[in-house]
Amino acid sequence: MAETETEAAGRELTMSRAMVEAIAGEMREDEEVFYMGEDVADYGGIFDSTEGLLEEFGHDRVMDVPISETAYIGAAVGAAQAGMRPIAELMFVDFFGVCMDQIYNGMAKNTYMSGGSFTVPMVLTTAVGGGYNDAGQHSQTLYGTFAHLPGMKVVVPSTAYDAKGLMHAAIRDDDPVVYMFHKRLMGIGWMPAPEGPKTPVPEEDYTIPFGEAAVRREGADATVVTLGLHVHRALSAAEELAAEGIETEVIDLRTLVPLDAETVLESVRKTGRLVVVDEDYRSFGLTGEVVARAAEGALSDLEAVERLGIPDVPIPYARPLENEVIPGTEDVAEAVRSVQG
């Protein structure tokens, strides 16, 4: 854990509480910030992303909207272009299919296409990830899809500390930011989180700058680059590997756009062995991108490369099938072993 986090000791929050605290803080400071989405008001967000906001800010600033993603996400683009700082929630990232035009042809491109004369200072929050058998239309992360299309910053917190700091930064950012929170990390009552995402969180505001990966564990024998839920799986694997005498460095990317390639390169220069672990599809995605960056920047240091991701199949429902395709702790450990000389 980063130094600042240990200093904050005392008060631990779940990731969802930390995320909400940042949103509430920004809403208090700036009347132009508002939140809209499905079931974000009285329900408090299906994944607790807005729990408690309605009570403080009311229905005008915490808006339930019709199931019309094209309309309300496009409306967020328009409100942002009018100078407000909207936050729009896409309940599951998988639902992007019904509204992607507003996201990738509008939100992401208008700054550029207007030669910088328009800005789109909005946040698109969305729940990602599987591991609870919600099958092909409710389990994806789609990290690579959003990171691939230019014009959106993409952030993926893995701890409560990061969730708060990245949210403050996202709302204050003058560009559109896609804030992808992993359901399994939120600390929701009905979907228990693993150990790890619940961390000490300072009461005061703070930001985490985009483009700074976090080294979650140091090690000289292999570099694991990952994000989101798999940071915690990689750390568990690293514990197991340490008992075997393999010291694994675990890098949490935290933001995909911008991507902190330098931290990856520094680690690879040290270990020579790179394992990239992703919860998105394997081909044409994050794992390939990170390996390419490593090859571009540290080719002569690379001795072995392995990547783990969803093996190019839609995410299946039954437990044995889902377990097969989503990389588990043991898969990470095995991948690290396989790159040892």
Next chain:
Amino acid sequence: MPTVSELRGMYEEMVLARRYEERLQEEYLEGKQPAFDISAGPIPGELHLAAGHEASSAGVCRHLRDDDTVTAPHRPHHVAISKGVDLKRMTAEIFGRRTGLSKGKGGHMHLFDPDVNFACSGIIAQGCPPAVGAAMAAKKRNEDSVAVAFLGDGAIDQGAFLESLNLAAVRELPVVFVIEDNDWAISMPKERITDIEDGSRRAEGFAMSNTRVDYDDAVAVYEAAREAVGRARAGNGPTLLELQVHRRMGHFMGDAEAYRHDEDKEWAEKQDPIPKLATRLREEGVEDVDIEEIRERAHDRVEEVIRWAKDQPEPDPEEAYEDVFVGDVAAGVGGED
């Protein structure tokens, strides 16, 4: 008016569907109490139960044949039952078993049965365009089959639905859109998300026939659907039906419905179309003992399919790679390193 035999058929389906949901609820909650953990228990994933929606599916599907297409949303079990989906294989799918309709790949929101032209989806209003497509195919082939898209009242603000209305209307396609209005879009009451209380009026903007059945009653649904399906089958174009139903079990299992007043829940409980139809059966001369027998048969059938499903094997992990493309084995664009 439905014949006594039709009334009995609807009652059988409704009792079966209700019992099915009650038993799935029990199975689903096994291992999830007292602390609810979505990953525990014999049924994986989310579960959206349709108790209180039965009059809709029973009344509409009574007019359908196997070659008619039905698409359903994330709350599909009652529709699947009335359409005649293989209940054993559907149940095995819900339990994540290899002999399930989709070999365990789809789950309860993604049930597919080509034998009766049934499919459902977890994406709101996603079934509307494919229903239009099935109707288009029937019309092009000069067949008299029809298509019915079931959706919830929350779905009627979705582009896929509104675009489908227009396309179906302008092409005069044999399709019926059925809105099951249970007054809630998860936690959002209707008045918060639309100014139009009668969702069937969406059709007026597309010059499409439309009807709303304002009370939860299978016979009233039967009558409205008879006209709508008849219109489609006769080649006289699409219809938008809105049917008042009630949500008795929350949006999904685990939804504590903290946003919903107890009075609303209690009121919904009282609007039960099943005892209403039993009363009608008695009026038509059906004996109590017959009605009781229908109930017992439904209970036995549900026990039988659940027992069968739970005895089925889980898929092998390697089966995850099959069916990405026709012909079975995944092409695996990335392949193994």
